[in-house]
Amino acid sequence: MSTLKPTASPLKSPAPGARSARRRTRPLRWLPLAPATVLLLLFLAGPIAYCVWIAFTDMQLSGAAETHFVGLDNFRRAFEDEHFRNAVWLTLVFTFLSSLVGQNTLGLALAALMRRASRPVRTLTGAVVIGAWVLPEIVAAFLLYAFFRREGTLNAVLDLLHLPGQNWLFTLPILAVSFANVWRGTAFSMLVYSAALAEIPKELTEAAEMDGARGWRRLVYVTLPLIRRSIATNLMLNTLQTLSVFGLIWAMTKGGPGDRSTTLPIFMYDQAFTKTLIGYGTAVALLLLLVGALFSAVYLRLIRDEV
Amino acid sequence: MRPTAPVLLSLVVAAATLTACGGGSGSDPDTVKVAYNRSTDNKTRYKDEYLAAMKKQFEKEHPGKKVELVPIQAPDNDYATKAQQMMRSPRTAPDLVYEDTFRINADIKAGYLRPLDKELAAWPDWEQFADSAKAAAKAEDGKTYGIPVGTDTRGLWFNKKIFAEAGLPEDWKPKDWNEILTAARTIKKKVPGVTPLNVYTGKAPGEAAVMQGFEMLLYGTGKDPLYDPAARKWVTGGKGFEDALGFIDTVYREKLGPDVSDALDANVPTSVGTEWFPEGKLAIGLDGSWLGQNWINKGPREWPSWSKDLGQAPMPTQHGQAPGAVSMSGGWAWSIPRKAGNPELAFEFVKTLQTKENAVRWDVADAQIAVREDVAADPKYLNSMPGIKFFTSLVDRTHYRPALPVYPQVSTAIGEAMEAVTTDDASPAGAAKEYDGQLGDLVGGAVVNR
Numbered sequence: 150m151s152t153l154k155p156t157a158s159p160l161k162s163p164a165p166g167a168r169s170a171r172r173r174t175r176p177l178r179w180l181p182l183a184p185a186t187v188l189l190l191l192f193l194a195g196p197i198a199y200c201v202w203i204a205f206t207d208m209q210l211s212g213a214a215e216t217h218f219v220g221l222d223n224f225r226r227a228f229e230d231e232h233f234r235n236a237v238w239l240t241l242v243f244t245f246l247s248s249l250v251g252q253n254t255l256g257l258a259l260a261a262l263m264r265r266a267s268r269p270v271r272t273l274t275g276a277v278v279i280g281a282w283v284l285p286e287i288v289a290a291f292l293l294y295a296f297f298r299r300e301g302t303l304n305a306v307l308d309l310l311h312l313p314g315q316n317w318l319f320t321l322p323i324l325a326v327s328f329a330n331v332w333r334g335t336a337f338s339m340l341v342y343s344a345a346l347a348e349i350p351k352e353l354t355e356a357a358e359m360d361g362a363r364g365w366r367r368l369v370y371v372t373l374p375l376i377r378r379s380i381a382t383n384l385m386l387n388t389l390q391t392l393s394v395f396g397l398i399w400a401m402t403k404g405g406p407g408d409r410s411t412t413l414p415i416f417m418y419d420q421a422f423t424k425t426l427i428g429y430g431t432a433v434a435l436l437l438l439l440v441g442a443l444f445s446a447v448y449l450r451l452i453r454d455e456v
Numbered sequence: 457m458r459p460t461a462p463v464l465l466s467l468v469v470a471a472a473t474l475t476a477c478g479g480g481s482g483s484d485p486d487t488v489k490v491a492y493n494r495s496t497d498n499k500t501r502y503k504d505e506y507l508a509a510m511k512k513q514f515e516k517e518h519p520g521k522k523v524e525l526v527p528i529q530a531p532d533n534d535y536a537t538k539a540q541q542m543m544r545s546p547r548t549a550p551d552l553v554y555e556d557t558f559r560i561n562a563d564i565k566a567g568y569l570r571p572l573d574k575e576l577a578a579w580p581d582w583e584q585f586a587d588s589a590k591a592a593a594k595a596e597d598g599k600t601y602g603i604p605v606g607t608d609t610r611g612l613w614f615n616k617k618i619f620a621e622a623g624l625p626e627d628w629k630p631k632d633w634n635e636i637l638t639a640a641r642t643i644k645k646k647v648p649g650v651t652p653l654n655v656y657t658g659k660a661p662g663e664a665a666v667m668q669g670f671e672m673l674l675y676g677t678g679k680d681p682l683y684d685p686a687a688r689k690w691v692t693g694g695k696g697f698e699d700a701l702g703f704i705d706t707v708y709r710e711k712l713g714p715d716v717s718d719a720l721d722a723n724v725p726t727s728v729g730t731e732w733f734p735e736g737k738l739a740i741g742l743d744g745s746w747l748g749q750n751w752i753n754k755g756p757r758e759w760p761s762w763s764k765d766l767g768q769a770p771m772p773t774q775h776g777q778a779p780g781a782v783s784m785s786g787g788w789a790w791s792i793p794r795k796a797g798n799p800e801l802a803f804e805f806v807k808t809l810q811t812k813e814n815a816v817r818w819d820v821a822d823a824q825i826a827v828r829e830d831v832a833a834d835p836k837y838l839n840s841m842p843g844i845k846f847f848t849s850l851v852d853r854t855h856y857r858p859a860l861p862v863y864p865q866v867s868t869a870i871g872e873a874m875e876a877v878t879t880d881d882a883s884p885a886g887a888a889k890e891y892d893g894q895l896g897d898l899v900g901g902a903v904v905n906r
Contacts, residue, residue, distance in 0.1 A: 210540050211559070212861045214567035299717060319717040403660060406720050407881045422537045423659075424868050425562070 204432040210425035223432035233433065235408055236416035240392065240440065243327055243412050248391035251331030253384060256338020260346055261368075263339075275339075282336030290400035293329040294318070297401070322402045322410035329397055334390065338383055345379035346372070378452060385448040392441050413437045487522040488514075488798055488805045491542060491550035493535040494527035497726045499756035502749070502821045514808045523805060526550055531722045533662040536864075542793075543568040549795035551802035557592045557787050558663060558857050558864065560602055564595040565861035570792045571599035575803045581810060581828075588856070589827035593789045596860075602789030603806055605815070606824025608745045609783040609850035610672055612636070612769040618739040619767075622646040629769045632776040633673070633703055636740070640712040643739045651732065652712045653740045657704055658875040659868070660722035666867045667784050667857070670874055672742055673700035675855045676773035676782040682866075683858035689904040690858075690866065692892040699774060701884035705877045714738075716878055730757040733766070742771060745847035749823035752841055763842035770850060783850040786857065787827065825851065862898055869894040 204223055208216040227233045259278065263271045281289065296302045297317040304314035317325045349372065357371045373380070395414040398404065404411035404419065411419070413433065421430025494504060504527060511523040528538050536559055542548040543563070555563065563569055576582045582590075585604070593602030616626050622643045630636045640652035656669035674681045677696025684691055691697075707713040714732075718724060729750035732738035734757050741747075751759035759765075770781035790809065792802045808814065815831050818824070820840040825848055826832040838844065857863060873891040876882035882890065896903055 209566065210537065211566045211568070212562035212865065213565060299715070316715075316717055403722070405659065405875070405879075406716070407875055407879045409879075409881075423533055424865055425537075425540070 200431050201435065203428055204435050206428045207426075208428040208431075210422065210427050212425055216428070219428070223429045224436070226429065227433060227436060232408055232411070233416065236411050236413050236433075237440070239323055239408075239410065240412040240437075242323055243330070243394075244388055244391045244444075246324070247327040247330035247334070248387045249384070251327065252334045252338045252387050252391075253380075255331060255335045256340075256383070257342045257380075259335065259339045260342035261372075263343065264346055278336045278339055281333055284333070286333070286396040287400055289333045290329070290397045293325075293332065293397075294401045297325045297329075318402055319406055322406065326398045326401055326410050329401060330391060330394055333397065334387065337390075338387060341379055341383045342376065345376040349375050381448050381451040384451075385445055388444045388448070389441050392437065392444070413440070484522075485798060486520055486801075487524050488552060488801045489524045489526055489550040490552045490554075490802075490805065491526040491528060491539055492554040493532070494529040495726070495756075496529060496531060496723055497730060497756050499730070500726075500750070502755065506818055506821050510805075510809055510814060513814075514805055517808065518804065521801060521804075531660070531662060532556065532664070540566070540568065543795060546795040546797065549793040549797070551792065551796040551798045552805060553791050553793055555593075555602055555789050555791045556663065557602070557604065557789055557859075558667075558867070560593055560789060560791065561595060561859050562861045562864050563791075564601050568793055568795075569601045570794045570796065570799055571597075571601055572603070572792065572803070573599050576600060576603075579807065581807075581812075584812075584828040584830045586827050586829065588785075589787070591859075592787060592827075592856075593791070594859075602791040603810060604787050604789040604827050605809070606819045606822060607785050607787035607827050608825055609785055609847045609854050610668055610742070610744050611771050611781075611783060611847065611850060613733070613741045613743050613747060614767050614769065615733070615736060615739050615765060616767050617736065617765055618643060618647055618650055622739075626767065628767060630772050631780075632772050633676075633774050635772070637703075637706060637712065640707070640740060641710070644710075644712055647739070650736070651714045651738045653707055653742075654714055654719075654728060654732070654738055655704060655707050655742050656719070656724065657708070657713075657878045658720040659871040660720055661724050662722070662871065663786075663867055664725045665874055666870045667786060668743055669704065670700055670870055671784050671855075671857070672771050672782055673703050673774075675784065676771065683860070684904050685858075687904050689902050690895055690899050691906055692895055692903045693905045694888075695906070696774070697891070698884050698888040701873060701877045701887055704874055705884050708878045709880070719878060720875065734759045734762070745825055745843065745850075746823040748841045748843055749821070752823070766843075768843055768846045770853070779853055781850070781853045783854040784857070785825075785851070785854040787824070865898050866895060869898065 205218060205220060206216045207213070207219045207222070259274065263274060266274070284292070294301075299314075299316045299319075301317075303317065307314050315321070353371060353375070354367065357367050362370055393414055394412070395418065398410055398412060398415055399418070402410045404415035408416075414437065417430050417433040417437065419430075420426050420433060490507065492503065492507065495501070504525070507525055511525060514523050515521060528535050530538060536556070539550075539553055539555075540563065542550060543553065555569075560569070589604045589607065590600065592604045592607070594600050612630070614628055619626060619628060619639075622639075623646065624639055624642060628639065630639065636653065643650060643652040655673075656665040658665055671682070674696055677694075677699055680686075680691065681694050681696040682691060683689070708716055708719070713719055714724075718727070721727070728738065728741055728743065729747055733741065733747070734751065748762065749755055750757050751762045771783065773780060773782055790806050792799050796802055809818070810828075812828070812830050812834070815826075815828055816834050816837050819826050819831055819837055823841060823844075825844070826834075826837055831837055832848075858866075869891055872894075873882075873887040876887045876890065877884055892903075
């Protein structure tokens with residue numbers, strides 16, 4: 150994510166005489182970076198390369214002593230596996246509902262409303278929303294499990310209102326975990342948008358109002374275009390984070406019942422560790438990486454196309 | 457060239473640290489590390505207490521040596537994953553590991569375990585072990601990789617009080633599946649608020665669901681319904697497979713079982729033992745011989761009157777066909793990982809665990825069926841609990857799971873088929889077909905169609 154924008158070289162137009170001297174010093178300039186590079190290669194590139202290798206083998210956690218290179222078998226198998234396709238679909242649903250619609254929109258709405266709210270309201274809302282975000286994932290997961298389960302808080306409230314209860318984690322697991330993710334992650338979007346909205350020059354909004362743009366029109370024609378860059382950045386961070394949510398879903402539903410809340414990370418874990426197919430699980434992990442890369446590419450485009 | 461110095465220095469430091477990681481600290485030659493599964497119920501600690509006592513005894517008898525207990529508190533599947541990961545590296549491998557015998561062949565195949573034939577030949581107590589027990593940890597290569605500590609059988613448990621309320625006999629002995637369902641339906645009608653029948657199901661309970669739930673049904677449908685040992689092939693398209701799923705479908709569709717979300721919880725075996733049965737919420741349970749461990753000997757849930765309140769009956773075959781009753785047997789064993797640092801000392805600890813006295817103590821505490829002849833004849837064992845005679849009698853009728861490395865994966869596939877039927881995502885026929893497909897992938901097409 151450090152390459153959101155290709156940074157222009159500071160040495161764009163060097164003095165002609167400096168050229169040969171610079172060429173000589175170039176290897177030396179690299180030297181101070183060497184330790185960092187070596188560490189990165191060892192601890193980042195190394196494991197990633199190892200993962201890529203495993204994805205092309207039939208490595209198992211148990212049940213086989215030898216590991217063979219199997220080419221693209223794992224990937225072929227994934228695309229033929231209807232459970233894999235189901236997991237991809239659920240991942241997209243989960244990401245769309247909880248990240249794009251939920252966290253992003255709700256975060257923007259909260260940020261906009263809070264700008265107009267009185268100070269105590271702002272402090273209180275901020276504290277509550279950020280509180281949900283600060284909670285460790287597993288704590289949040291257990292809280293929401295207690296909220297949604299059959300004897301849980303939500304059904305108790307519905308019961309008080311004489312509305313029919315539901316066994317949420319059983320009948321609508323993907324919705325329940327999506328809501329949980331919204332609950333947990335909205336604070337991040339809210340903070341990003343609060344900062345972005347604060348940056349909008351007052352003169353612009355005033356001018357827009359003079360021209361008769363109010364309410365929705367001001368939002369669509371003035372505010373949104375101005376915070377476009379924040380929207381894209383926020384969407385990207387949100388999506389990547391949501392794609393890889395594991396603990397929350399695992400603690401709430403374990404991907405079940407059946408595979409109705411098995412998103413890709415859960416599917417990957419199940420294949421690699423429950424079914425002991427490390428090779429196949431790793432291949433799925435690479436495919437998840439691909440899904441993330443696709444989303445990132447789309448958002449990067451959004452940023453590049455801007456004014 | 458001044459910047460080179462720090463660079464070189466950091467390279468050296470990095471290399472030194474890394475090799476230190478890779479070189480492995482090895483294990484202390486005087487310490488035996490013992491990995492075992494701790495119950496997920498925080499009141500169930502008899503295994504921990506037993507092992508702590510063994511540790512004390514061992515350290516007293518072997519001055520200067522130490523035992524380090526490594527409890528892993530997790531449901532069975534997670535425990536196995538953790539143990540397998542530990543056994544992959546010499547730095548983390550325990551010296552002794554507690555293995556479920558259904559998984560042992562997969563771990564042997566993976567090269568995690570060490571053959572023990574040499575040690576066993578020099579150990580006089582090995583003669584005491586029953587042949588079936590010796591076979592439990594024997595691999596395809598003919599070598600033995602574990603010392604079994606007990607076995608188990610399975611049958612029907614029922615609450616006599618609830619039966620009396622429903623007007624059912626106190627000496628209930630169903631002759632076929634239908635009579636079980638009829639009894640459950642009667643209870644549902646006459647004793648509301650009680651779960652009539654628990655059959656474990658789904659993925660989360662792991663082998664508990666597959667063995668206690670599914671295979672107890674499946675093995676009552678005909679001969680070799682899962683694996684054909686003569687053809688050395690797995691069975692697909694079995695009518696029995698579909699019928700067994702059909703039974704589970706009936707239980708959960710007619711709401712004769714627990715609520716589906718409870719049934720699919722990983723901790724349901726704990727709930728059955730510590731809540732549902734003792735609190736009189738469950739009428740019939742298809743369960744293991746060890747259930748009494750919850751209620752005796754300072755178990756998690758004291759229930760002195762359980763032997764009066766509960767009855768046991770053999771699980772009948774599907775239509776009552778010969779031999780009339782079904783049981784499944786498994787058990788756990790102590791194994792020594794191939795990458796263990798102190799295999800000799802680990803075996804010494806096994807000898808302490810398996811002195812006759814300690815073996816009796818364990819089988820009593822864990823409510824296990826003895827696998828040693830001297831233990832089975834011990835009065836302390838025979839009088840340890842009322843049901844033990846009944847469950848020992850099932851040994852004649854019992855079946856063992858196919859002792860093959862791929863079995864744990866087949867078991868997972870069965871769990872998925874059960875879950876699909878239980879949640880109504882698939883019909884029994886559909887789930888059986890899906891299982892057939894998965895099985896074909898798992899065993900590379902080595903299947904026989906019935």
